[in-house]
Amino acid sequence: MTIATELPTEPTPRGETGISQATPADAPITMLNPDFPFSYDHYLAHPDGLAIVPPELFGTEVAVIGAGLSGLVTAYELMKLGLRPVVYEADQIGGRLRTASFPSAPGVVADLGGMRFPVSGKAFYHYVGLLGLDTQEFPNPLAPATSSTVIELAGQKHYAATSAELPEFFHEVATAWKAAVNDGAAFQEMQDAIRARDTKRIKELWDELLPLLDEQTFYGFIAASKSFKEAGFAHREAFGQVGFGTGGWDTDFPNSILEILRVVYTDADDQHRLITGGAQRLPEALWHHAPSGMAHWPEGTSLASLHSGSPRGAVDRIERGENGDLMVRERWGRETGYPAVVTTCQSWLLSTRIHTQESLFPSELWTAIERSHYMQSSKTFVMVDRPFWKDIDPETGREVLSMTLTDRLNRATYLLDDGPDKPAVILLSYTWNDDALKWLSLSAEERVKLMLHSLEQIYPGVDIASHIVGQPITVSWEADPNFMGAFKANLPGHYRYQQRLFTHFKQDKLPESQRGIFLAGDDVSFTAGWAEGAVTTGLNAVWGVVNHLGGSSVAGNPGPGDLLDELGPISLD
Numbered sequence: 001m002t003i004a005t006e007l008p009t010e011p012t013p014r015g016e017t018g019i020s021q022a023t024p025a026d027a028p029i030t031m032l033n034p035d036f037p038f039s040y041d042h043y044l045a046h047p048d049g050l051a052i053v054p055p056e057l058f059g060t061e062v063a064v065i066g067a068g069l070s071g072l073v074t075a076y077e078l079m080k081l082g083l084r085p086v087v088y089e090a091d092q093i094g095g096r097l098r099t100a101s102f103p104s105a106p107g108v109v110a111d112l113g114g115m116r117f118p119v120s121g122k123a124f125y126h127y128v129g130l131l132g133l134d135t136q137e138f139p140n141p142l143a144p145a146t147s148s149t150v151i152e153l154a155g156q157k158h159y160a161a162t163s164a165e166l167p168e169f170f171h172e173v174a175t176a177w178k179a180a181v182n183d184g185a186a187f188q189e190m191q192d193a194i195r196a197r198d199t200k201r202i203k204e205l206w207d208e209l210l211p212l213l214d215e216q217t218f219y220g221f222i223a224a225s226k227s228f229k230e231a232g233f234a235h236r237e238a239f240g241q242v243g244f245g246t247g248g249w250d251t252d253f254p255n256s257i258l259e260i261l262r263v264v265y266t267d268a269d270d271q272h273r274l275i276t277g278g279a280q281r282l283p284e285a286l287w288h289h290a291p292s293g294m295a296h297w298p299e300g301t302s303l304a305s306l307h308s309g310s311p312r313g314a315v316d317r318i319e320r321g322e323n324g325d326l327m328v329r330e331r332w333g334r335e336t337g338y339p340a341v342v343t344t345c346q347s348w349l350l351s352t353r354i355h356t357q358e359s360l361f362p363s364e365l366w367t368a369i370e371r372s373h374y375m376q377s378s379k380t381f382v383m384v385d386r387p388f389w390k391d392i393d394p395e396t397g398r399e400v401l402s403m404t405l406t407d408r409l410n411r412a413t414y415l416l417d418d419g420p421d422k423p424a425v426i427l428l429s430y431t432w433n434d435d436a437l438k439w440l441s442l443s444a445e446e447r448v449k450l451m452l453h454s455l456e457q458i459y460p461g462v463d464i465a466s467h468i469v470g471q472p473i474t475v476s477w478e479a480d481p482n483f484m485g486a487f488k489a490n491l492p493g494h495y496r497y498q499q500r501l502f503t504h505f506k507q508d509k510l511p512e513s514q515r516g517i518f519l520a521g522d523d524v525s526f527t528a529g530w531a532e533g534a535v536t537t538g539l540n541a542v543w544g545v546v547n548h549l550g551g552s553s554v555a556g557n558p559g560p561g562d563l564l565d566e567l568g569p570i571s572l573d
């Protein structure tokens with residue numbers, strides 16, 4: 001369950017080799033991914049920067065496809081090094097960090113994609129801090145920022161201000177989960193190693209677990225655990241409904257347990273903050289920010305100014321030109337050649353929406369792209385006149401409406417406000433997979449009606465509808481052709497595919513004809529569904545582009561490609 005919030009802290013020092021030095025036991029957990037425990041935050045904080053590009057390359061154009069977070073981090077860092085990123089975007093700057101406003105109160109916003117960001121995501125917060133964005137604690141179930149939470153399962157309603165107030169049964173579920181991950185996945189030892197940034201120990205633990213767990217589902221893992229076997233089915237079922245950190249995870253049950261372990265080892269499910277004013281402010285700020293002290297570019301240069309205010313349009317073809325350049329064609333026909341291209345859109349789009357010449361990637365990489373598995377996800381928001389849920393029911397002495405986890409259609413309802421006597425927002429329902437598919441074919445109005453019906457069963461007599469103002473806002477990411485899904489989640493047996501996608505940025509073993517095109521973004525990362533992975537794979541691509549063009553890392557600040565062989569994900573046979 002969610003516990004006290006802390007702000008992101010300064011990075012701890014790293015030894016010359018890039019391998020960690022021991023840190024105190026109370027050092028923070030970071031998203032030091034066990035597949036590649038490279039300290040991206042230290043890399044970013046180095047005073048000499050990320051890389052050196054020879055002056056003769058200054059101004060060289062590099063295509064960056066996608067103006068989501070990954071594409072903009074890539075473009076921003078390439079610009080700082082003196083290269084000229086050319087960003088292409090099919091729709092909006094921000095991608096899955098998309099914030100919608102309610103038209104009648106434009107300051108009232110709804111984050112349709114990423115909305116809550118774990119403080120352990122240090123590379124993500126590097127950019128939040130750099131751009132001076134304010135953050136606030138996200139009102140997750142039972143979090144300190146959440147004044148009350150209701151868990152309603154099988155018609156039984158439990159109200160709690162803190163997890164301590166929940167019935168004993170839920171504590172047994174939490175204890176069974178803790179025992180399952182400790183017994184079956186060395187949870188405590190891994191967290192200790194992550195705290196200490198002990199990369200050797202992280203690798204030892206993970207590399208031993210990988211072959212044992214790659215083919216195990218999340219559900220299979222808990223069902224096979226001694227603790228959940230002893231506790232019984234009701235505990236497994238309730239765990240699926242209530243889960244850990246952010247709430248129910250049972251729609252993740254068919255996914256590989258490795259995906260879940262990556263989340264819980266790194267506290268990605270804990271201590272979440274939102275970006276005040278909406279998550280889209282981060283990519284927008286990257287687009288407009290003019291960093292000082294860039295190589296080559298004069299003060300005041302930003303991505304926006306390099307593009308005269310707007311990215312180029314949607315890409316519909318990438319192929320190798322006769323002169324060896326990578327030719328990028330836009331949907332409306334303009335074609336430009338580049339020595340390097342970074343694609344950051346969901347990888348499926350490379351075969352479904354962009355004609356990508358087959359010979360540009362090894363066939364095993366194409367298999368990995370096509371086998372990527374995406375979660376579906378749907379969210380529906382309404383604006384209300386005020387945060388009426390804080391009204392106290394005189395009969396019970398409780399808040400009339402609470403952050404809610406339920407096994408009904410809605411699954412999770414979040415309450416978001418910016419103070420009393422102001423319009424506020426209810427995220428009526430946030431769902432994944434099967435639960436998201438139930439909404440897919442319904443209109444916004446039909447969705448809201450059903451969601452209100454579910455809430456009426458949990459809160460009889462509370463007239464939520466009478467507080468609604470304006471039109472609802474709803475999204476199903478799988479229905480948007482520029483995404484085709486919400487975020488990647490490996491199925492059992494997919495580790496090999498992910499390893500191929502992630503390590504492709506180091507191209508020394510590829511033939512010349514397959515070099516120069518780099519994959520980045522959420523689904524290339526090992527921690528998809530978390531914006532940290534979009535940032536870090538963007539940094540991998542920057543390393544790849546610089547090396548491809550003839551630049552190098554800075555002495556004393558080895559980059560991800562320099563340490564990939566040493567720390568990177570192991571190959572299974």
Ligand SMILES: Cc1cc2nc3c(=O)[nH]c(=O)nc-3n(C[C@H](O)[C@H](O)[C@H](O)COP(=O)(O)OP(=O)(O)OC[C@H]3O[C@@H](n4cnc5c(N)ncnc54)[C@H](O)[C@@H]3O)c2cc1C
Pocket residue numbers: 065066067068069070071088089090091092093094095096097112113114115116117118313314315316344345346349353354377378477482483485486487520521522523528529530531532533534
């Ligand atoms: C429902 C949902 C909830 C989430 N919740 C969280 C959360 O709470 N916390 C968290 O950390 N992360 C969360 N995430 C994940 C986070 O949003 C992503 O990791 C991140 O935004 C991905 O950024 P990206 O740049 O890799 O990809 P994208 O944001 O998808 O960017 C790719 C861009 O490519 C563009 N594009 C597509 N086709 C083309 C083309 N042909 N030509 C040019 N451009 C093209 C797209 O329009 C898009 O803008 C969530 C995601 C979703 C969908």
